[in-house]
Amino acid sequence: MDDHVDKIMEKIGTQTTGTKIVGIHGTGEHWYGRGSKVIITTRNEEVLKDVDFKYKLTEMDFNHSLLLFSKHVFRRDHPPAEYVSLSKKVIEICGHLPLALAIIGSSLVGEDPNFWVAKLEKLKTIPEPKVKSKLSISLEALEPPKMEIFLDVCCFFVGFDMRTVTYMWANRKLFPEYSLEVLKRKSLMKIVEGNRLWMHDQLRDLGRDIVHERAHFKLEKQSRVWDHEESIDVLEIKEGRENVEAICLRFDSQFEDFIEKEEFISLSKLRFLQVDCVDLDENNGQHFPSTNWAQRNPIMLPSLRWLSWHNFPVCFKFTARSLKKLVILDLSRSEITNEWEGWKQLKMAKSLKVLNLTRCKNLHRTPDFSAHKNLEQLILQGCTEMVEVP
Known part of the structure; x- marks a missing residue:
């Protein structure tokens, strides 16, 4: 279903700012055949030049x-x-x-x-x-914990499962249950079906504007960087980026050219790192980065609470400092096996609450979790070779 929606979005050019598919009727086996209806909302009329019917919303009376x-x-x-x-x-x-x-x-x-x-x-x-x-x-009266959560959602977590994200916020003493309730009462966000975080596009953009303004519009001073191109720019800046707390990257050729620079591992305040490997083919995943580089440069991110790195390079090493505060680890679609050296290192992650191993198809049994007394969520969806769960 998601693949079908992506294809529709490509056809209508939803990369245009403010364009979204809000509903599809008649999807399924004949998702784009007779009887299918696609509903599009957009602020750009150019997107609608070939559609059958247009409806312009008027001002509310x-x-x-x-x-x-x-x-x-x-x-x-x-x-x-x-x-x-x-x-x-x-x-x-x-x-x-x-x-x-x-x-x-x-x-x-x-x-x-x-x-x-x-x-x-x-x-x-x-x-x-x-x-x-x-x-x-309406944001001026928000206390710091609520503002931090609001900005996190604006920059990264729209559509995320609230139950997962709250682990990171709780670890940072942001009182997520109470803070989210206040934000909901103020109509600044909603919890929708599936416990997903949701907010209006204008509020999302407002939050991102606040991040820009707090950094005086200097990219390297931003606390949060959600755009891949800008994330690469930040990592290439050698000084003045000590405020970076959360960053989102895409694993592509640009990232490949950059990652062997040691600057990648020197973000002392980084608490959230997401590396999106959706478009990475299997051959690239096996050969990059080099084993020698990974052994020379273990991941050293002392403030890291959440690491989401799908197709995680099995040769990467963690340091004890990087694992000390780690709460959420998402290694979905990685080639890790039961013999992976990283399992020994992960025993140092005493605060780990969530471990996502979705579609790690080389795992035959779950690793030893005796060191993870605080682990609350273990996700094994799509681990088709799993035969033993102690």
Whole structure:
């Protein structure tokens, strides 16, 4: 199913910013045949030049805007009499935009009229088109733990299973259960089917803008780098990148040319590393990086909490410092075997909570986990040769 959706997305050019497939009807064996319907949302009309039917959403009318706003603020269809006039002013300032009404409305829950007046004065200072600036007002009161979680989701974790991500946040004392509940109440994110984290595109972009602004728009100063090209640029910068905490890379020829530089292993604050090897063919996976390089340069990331590296090079070595704080390890689709030397090193990962070995097809039995007293999740989906699970 996912492969079919990817093909559709390629056909309609969903790499265009703001373009998404939100629903497909009639998928399955005849996923693109008679009776199939593809629903596309986009902010770029060029994407829709060959579609059969277009529908342009109009501005929400006042009555529906008031209803939506009241639901978020008062948990009822209409505001109390003393808040009617103030509610109308908020709706006018928000330009009837549903997301702005939901976010700003949630920030006014339980507040007295004087607080509303002050909030309105602040909203009035922001020009009408700047929705992100208006939404950012609702973030100003977020305490650091909640802001950290919000930014993490914006940059990396939309669509991730909340139950997995919370292990990392809990390890960092960010109180994820409480923080996520507050963020949900403020309409800054949702937990959708399958316990997946979800947020509106505009909120995601707002969070990423905050990361840029905090770094004064200097790439090497960013705490989070989610774009592969920018990640490579950061790793090539030799100084000033000590703030990098989370980074996402794609295993391609550009990464191959770079990885043998020792700068890759010198990010002292890095807590999340994701290396995406989706497009890596088996031959490249077997021959790169070189065994000699891996033996000379073990992974030394002392703050690492989460390593997600599919098709992990079996010759890589960990150091005790890199494993001390490791909570989540995802080695899906790797060629590791039961004789892999890394199992001995992983015994030093005393804080490990989640181990994902999905589609590690060379494993015949689970390794010895006696040293992992804190392990809570072991994922063996697709380990087709597994015959023994002690």
